[in-house]
Amino acid sequence: YLLLPNMGISQTEVDTDAIYGMQSRIRTLLPVMTEQSDYFSNYKLNLYRAECPLWDNDNAMCSSQGCAVDTLEENEVSDVWKRFSDVDPSSKKNETKCNWEHNSQLDYCYLDEVSSEQDCVFVSLVNNPERFTGYSGDHTAAIWRNIYEQNCFVVDDDESLKEKSRRESFYKPGMYPFQLSPKEDDILTISPSVASQEKRMLNKIISGFHASISSHICENYYDTNRNRWTRNLECWLAKVGNYPERIENIFFNYALLHQAFVRIADQLVEMENNSTSSFCPDNLAIDARTKLAFDNLAFIAQQDRKVIMSSKFFADEESQKFKETFRKHFHDVSRIMDCVGCDKCRLWGKLQITGYGTALKLLFEPETQLNDLRPSEIVALVNTFDRIAHSVQSSFWFQLRRRADLSVKFIQFVIALSFKAPTREILSFFAEQLWYIFYAILYICNVPRLI
Numbered sequence: 001y002l003l004l005p006n007m008g009i010s011q012t013e014v015d016t017d018a019i020y021g022m023q024s025r026i027r028t029l030l031p032v033m034t035e036q037s038d039y040f041s042n043y044k045l046n047l048y049r050a051e052c053p054l055w056d057n058d059n060a061m062c063s064s065q066g067c068a069v070d071t072l073e074e075n076e077v078s079d080v081w082k083r084f085s086d087v088d089p090s091s092k093k094n095e096t097k098c099n100w101e102h103n104s105q106l107d108y109c110y111l112d113e114v115s116s117e118q119d120c121v122f123v124s125l126v127n128n129p130e131r132f133t134g135y136s137g138d139h140t141a142a143i144w145r146n147i148y149e150q151n152c153f154v155v156d157d158d159e160s161l162k163e164k165s166r167r168e169s170f171y172k173p174g175m176y177p178f179q180l181s182p183k184e185d186d187i188l189t190i191s192p193s194v195a196s197q198e199k200r201m202l203n204k205i206i207s208g209f210h211a212s213i214s215s216h217i218c219e220n221y222y223d224t225n226r227n228r229w230t231r232n233l234e235c236w237l238a239k240v241g242n243y244p245e246r247i248e249n250i251f252f253n254y255a256l257l258h259q260a261f262v263r264i265a266d267q268l269v270e271m272e273n274n275s276t277s278s279f280c281p282d283n284l285a286i287d288a289r290t291k292l293a294f295d296n297l298a299f300i301a302q303q304d305r306k307v308i309m310s311s312k313f314f315a316d317e318e319s320q321k322f323k324e325t326f327r328k329h330f331h332d333v334s335r336i337m338d339c340v341g342c343d344k345c346r347l348w349g350k351l352q353i354t355g356y357g358t359a360l361k362l363l364f365e366p367e368t369q370l371n372d373l374r375p376s377e378i379v380a381l382v383n384t385f386d387r388i389a390h391s392v393q394s395s396f397w398f399q400l401r402r403r404a405d406l407s408v409k410f411i412q413f414v415i416a417l418s419f420k421a422p423t424r425e426i427l428s429f430f431a432e433q434l435w436y437i438f439y440a441i442l443y444i445c446n447v448p449r450l451i
């Protein structure tokens with residue numbers, strides 16, 4: 001966005017090869033959870049009744065069919081979720097060993113289960129996949145702009161840049177955003193040199209989250225001319241591929257979530273010794289296959305040490321003090337998700353921000369225990385990891401496709417110089433099919449599984 005080139009966002013601390021390696025080891029585990037498990041394929045959230053904190057009137061609801069979400073009727077909600085819904089955190093706290101009481105000192109996200117439980121609905125994530133919906137224009141631009149301008153941080157000392165971005169802000173009448181965080185947390189009042197590493201981290205998470213959404217849109221794009229779902233390379237290049245720092249931020253988010261699973265694995269080892277249940281209210285509610293896939297994911301993450309980000313965040317006193325500001329800004333971003341005018345985009349936006357918020361809580365609040373996490377947090381974490389894993393995969397395929405396209409264009413150029421019609425047209429047509437032949441060979445050789 002406007003501010004990003006000067007935010008030092010292009011630095012990377014992750015090993016992309018190690019991430020591809022991790023991908024190949026966990027690729028079969030994630031669908032076991034996100035597609036086949038009653039627990040991880042359902043989600044509970046306040047989808048329709050949460051207030052947008054940014055602007056008063058909000059008539060920008062997306063009317064496209066693609067934006068609609070099918071919610072679950074009461075009799076369609078899986079037993080495991082019904083069971084969780086019956087748990088009253090305060091009265092059963094000791095009995096279940098869950099600490100679901102809201103603790104604003106630890107939470108990085110605005111959680112519907114805490115703030116508006118009665119307005120929550122259940123949705124099947126499998127039946128409402130994240131993909132192109134057609135939601136775009138002034139409304140989406142204003143939301144992304146608000147997220148970057150009000151909640152990301154300026155790391156460099158470029159005062160003129162900050163002024164410029166303020167002056168250039170545009171919002172439709174009635175859409176000028178309220179300042180969510182208290183005044184003292186305004187990005188302009190925080191010295192750019194304080195906690196710069198942590199500020200960069202927040203900027204990267206947001207940009208990686210945005211790039212990941214864009215990847216899913218382009219990976220599952222509806223081509224209105226051909227009336228079919230397709231992968232759209234031009235879309236991916238325009239939104240992600242032409243900006244190397246956005247690809248890096250996808251990998252950064254992968255590493256962050258990966259690190260959260262390493263922390264979970266450490267706790268699982270401790271729990272095994274103490275025979276404490278890992279899921280609240282108890283392990284028995286989760287079927288054995290799902291539990292095994294979850295544990296394996298965590299232990300594989302634990303073994304893949306190379307993926308882990310090396311930097312220590314919030315290590316010195318100054319950045320420790322900054323943590324509260326960081327939390328407030330992330331919290332505000334999670335509230336902005338309620339302004340998204342497309343139901344399906346709002347569902348996935350809320351889920352993924354909750355997933356990142358849960359990872360931050362596990363990583364930077366040492367007292368957070370796995371069995372303290374609410375179902376919506378742990379389900380969001382697993383599904384967000386699945387989403388970012390898809391984005392990593394998309395980056396691989398789209399970059400391969402881009403190279404293949406360049407080669408095809410070169411071959412066509414040589415053909416155009418060397419042959420006359422109709423041979424030129426015939427050869428050019430076959431050259432165009434080369435990508436599909438190449439793709440078929442990769443597929444037959446099972447390359448996607450090796451990456």
Ligand SMILES: Cc1cc2nc3c(=O)[nH]c(=O)nc-3n(C[C@H](O)[C@H](O)[C@H](O)COP(=O)(O)OP(=O)(O)OC[C@H]3O[C@@H](n4cnc5c(N)ncnc54)[C@H](O)[C@@H]3O)c2cc1C
Nearest residue numbers: 001131132133134135136140143144207210211246345349
């Ligand atoms: C939370 C949320 C969820 C959404 N989910 C969906 C969905 O599921 N399906 C769907 O079809 N649409 C979804 N949208 C809309 C989608 O994100 C785009 O806004 C829309 O496709 C229009 O895209 P655009 O090309 O105009 O640029 P946008 O993606 O709207 O980006 C706006 C500006 O932000 C900057 N920018 C873009 N990407 C990055 C990045 N990674 N890092 C830094 N800066 C960046 C660029 O300057 C760009 O011009 C969602 C929007 C939001 C806010």
